Amino acid sequence: MTAATPSPCLPNASLPDCLPVLFGRSVMTVESLPSPRASSGSPLLSLRGISKSFGAVAALTDVDLDVSAGQVVALVGDNGAGKSTLVKVLSGVHQPDAGTVGFDTGAVSVTSPAVAQRLGIATVFQDLALCENLNVVENLFLGRELRGLRLDEVAMEVRSRALLGELSAKIPSVRVPVAALSGGQRQTVAIARTLLGDPKVIILDEPTAALGVAQTAEVLNLIERLRERGLGVIMVSHNMADVRAVADTVAVLRLGRNNGLFDAAEATASDLVAAITGATDNVVSRRAGRDRTMGDGADPAVGDRAVGDPAPGNGPAAAHKGEAS
Amino acid sequence: MTQPATVTSPELSPGPPQKPTTWSDRARDRRRAVAARLRGGDLGLLPVLAGLVVIWVVMQILNPIFMSSANLTNLALESVPVGIIALGVVCVLLVGQIDLSVGSISGLSAAVLAVLFVDRGLPAWLAVTASLVLASLIGWFYAQVHNRIGVPSFVITLGGLLGFLGVQLWILGPKGSINLPYDSGLVAFAQLQFLPPWLAYTLVVVGAAVLYGTGAARAAERRRAGLAAASRRLLVGRSLALLAGLGAAVWYLNRDRGVGWMFVFFLALVLVLHYVLSRTSFGKSMYAVGGNMEAARRAGVNVKAVLTMAFVLCTTLACVGGILSASRLAAANQSSGGGDVNLNAIAAAVIGGTSLFGGRGSAFAALLGVLVIQSISSGLTLLNLDSAYRFMVTGGVLLLAVSLDAVARRSRVSHGRA
Numbered sequence A: 001m002t003a004a005t006p007s008p009c010l011p012n013a014s015l016p017d018c019l020p021v022l023f024g025r026s027v028m029t030v031e032s033l034p035s036p037r038a039s040s041g042s043p044l045l046s047l048r049g050i051s052k053s054f055g056a057v058a059a060l061t062d063v064d065l066d067v068s069a070g071q072v073v074a075l076v077g078d079n080g081a082g083k084s085t086l087v088k089v090l091s092g093v094h095q096p097d098a099g100t101v102g103f104d105t106g107a108v109s110v111t112s113p114a115v116a117q118r119l120g121i122a123t124v125f126q127d128l129a130l131c132e133n134l135n136v137v138e139n140l141f142l143g144r145e146l147r148g149l150r151l152d153e154v155a156m157e158v159r160s161r162a163l164l165g166e167l168s169a170k171i172p173s174v175r176v177p178v179a180a181l182s183g184g185q186r187q188t189v190a191i192a193r194t195l196l197g198d199p200k201v202i203i204l205d206e207p208t209a210a211l212g213v214a215q216t217a218e219v220l221n222l223i224e225r226l227r228e229r230g231l232g233v234i235m236v237s238h239n240m241a242d243v244r245a246v247a248d249t250v251a252v253l254r255l256g257r258n259n260g261l262f263d264a265a266e267a268t269a270s271d272l273v274a275a276i277t278g279a280t281d282n283v284v285s286r287r288a289g290r291d292r293t294m295g296d297g298a299d300p301a302v303g304d305r306a307v308g309d310p311a312p313g314n315g316p317a318a319a320h321k322g323e324a325s
Numbered sequence B: 001m002t003q004p005a006t007v008t009s010p011e012l013s014p015g016p017p018q019k020p021t022t023w024s025d026r027a028r029d030r031r032r033a034v035a036a037r038l039r040g041g042d043l044g045l046l047p048v049l050a051g052l053v054v055i056w057v058v059m060q061i062l063n064p065i066f067m068s069s070a071n072l073t074n075l076a077l078e079s080v081p082v083g084i085i086a087l088g089v090v091c092v093l094l095v096g097q098i099d100l101s102v103g104s105i106s107g108l109s110a111a112v113l114a115v116l117f118v119d120r121g122l123p124a125w126l127a128v129t130a131s132l133v134l135a136s137l138i139g140w141f142y143a144q145v146h147n148r149i150g151v152p153s154f155v156i157t158l159g160g161l162l163g164f165l166g167v168q169l170w171i172l173g174p175k176g177s178i179n180l181p182y183d184s185g186l187v188a189f190a191q192l193q194f195l196p197p198w199l200a201y202t203l204v205v206v207g208a209a210v211l212y213g214t215g216a217a218r219a220a221e222r223r224r225a226g227l228a229a230a231s232r233r234l235l236v237g238r239s240l241a242l243l244a245g246l247g248a249a250v251w252y253l254n255r256d257r258g259v260g261w262m263f264v265f266f267l268a269l270v271l272v273l274h275y276v277l278s279r280t281s282f283g284k285s286m287y288a289v290g291g292n293m294e295a296a297r298r299a300g301v302n303v304k305a306v307l308t309m310a311f312v313l314c315t316t317l318a319c320v321g322g323i324l325s326a327s328r329l330a331a332a333n334q335s336s337g338g339g340d341v342n343l344n345a346i347a348a349a350v351i352g353g354t355s356l357f358g359g360r361g362s363a364f365a366a367l368l369g370v371l372v373i374q375s376i377s378s379g380l381t382l383l384n385l386d387s388a389y390r391f392m393v394t395g396g397v398l399l400l401a402v403s404l405d406a407v408a409r410r411s412r413v414s415h416g417r418a
Ligand SMILES: Nc1ncnc2c1ncn2[C@@H]1O[C@H](COP(=O)(O)OP(=O)(O)OP(=O)(O)O)[C@@H](O)[C@H]1O
Pocket: A054, A057, A058, A059, A077, A078, A079, A080, A081, A082, A083, A084, A085, A086, A126
């Protein structure tokens, strides 16, 4: 990741951008759609007004989210905030009750996981979704086997080994059933799954939750590489260190609603925590205080800037990120 | 298999592409994987093979006629109809469903065939085709009810069990029984046609050669790609064992009437299904759907289509079994497909090692399972023990098989692998 890589969504997001959210309105309003962002490369994936309820439980209410090519968006929020539900809407597991999904150029309806796969949306689910009776190779290639009428077992096994090797997988053999693997080994298999095929967007729902130190580092490296290859990445995580290590922007969900969109390099841990837990009045004061004391990236014209205005994009924020990664 | 399996071996260690050590290392990894699988409760065909040997020894001790060429020739032919039905049951069990109506469907198919062929005078092939089409439509209908309305297959097919028995009785009409002419091809195929010895031996040799050829080709391809492969010794040994085993069986059966064409047909179906299950993406998706339906769906597998295919395969194979059963009897009547046909077919699949919990099993389960059931049946008949005892013994064996399945499953859970 270099400073030259554009960070099209919300470079330098700061207090005024977040104000509407903090007062209970969503940031990504429709007005912001034809903003200058369009010229700087429109988002690869854009969600507008997504709502989803399970009976009486409103898991998602009017949620917006954008991901551009070459951007890593971290999706954070408390337990039950609706992160996994949003991931499942994107990957075709659940159908949204309302709202639109835009992919590439047009609006799409992701009616099933197979459709998501065809579009190029690959997902690692929090509940991993592997078949325990099948072995590692069979799981990796499930649904996209090579040579369906006479399986090319050799090619699949070679590819699987290479892929798992890249991820530093500690797996005894690719021919053992997944049932015999540990939680972290399974997670690595699930991540490797997404890299097969030719995805444009990769969604990782708590990808590092069960991983060891080395494997976590590999996954974070992998996310960096995916960004460099121009893929859009959505990463759900509770680990703020991981989020700040790789994300470009951080989208906060709270009780199924957008609750702020931060530039990862700028936002402090307390900003995020406040947005996650909902201490909204605190975040305002804290941010204001921080901006005053630091006085670095807070440029005076910030209040007039449209959400996602790319103009000052490669300023301090991007430079800062370059160091971080 | 003496090595304990370790959880991590350096085979996939971190870092840039590393050449995974030596040949013997990889062979050892393979052996470890097998040993771990066995201890983890993945028993495969071992229990049923052991059971078959025990049953044969016991039956032979009880009555020396049991292992005679004549009895075994008969046993092989007797096994075919139920075995083919069991093959279909394996398909539905693999995807985690069940079909309790295979007996009724086989009876209905026999009745349809007899009515069209004998009463209406249609050519045999047309009557058979009509019967097959009807059966596959029934499977399709089951799948639609299951996929669209969400009724459990247990209930749907329980309804089918009764309903299609009713249809069978209805189309047979008041006289209730239709004889198939002895000079028809169907009856000849099921009763009278045996392979000439030279052809039987040729098939055995060809079979062993194909086993070696495909195995060697696979091993060569794997070796070229730097993967662990079966050694030449193993391949040669395996195909010599097949040659000797099948050769001896053919020689022994040829002392009587020989190997029936119908049995060869059954073996061919088993091999085809085995290929489909183990070497095609459709087969993999069947295991996936049975193992974890939601995971399969999320992997992009068309779960509804797979379920539909499984039900259609099951009812169609039940039809084939029913037609062959009627041909063997030279009649279709009200009790065709009744009695113990239904449960024998399901029991054969389960005894052969197909899990009632879905996702585990193979085509060979049907073959070995039905041999167990028919051996018990034949042995007890030779002892002049009537169906009362047959039912009790078969029931006991079934209970044993299901218990084994459940224990294996618990063992998998306790090894953290279910
Ligand atoms: N299939 C379902 N049926 C009913 N309610 C559901 C279902 N899935 C999620 N929910 C509800 O929707 C809300 C959001 O759940 P979700 O799994 O999206 O949370 P999350 O943000 O991923 O939480 P976590 O951090 O714990 O993973 C929760 O209140 C949950 O109870």
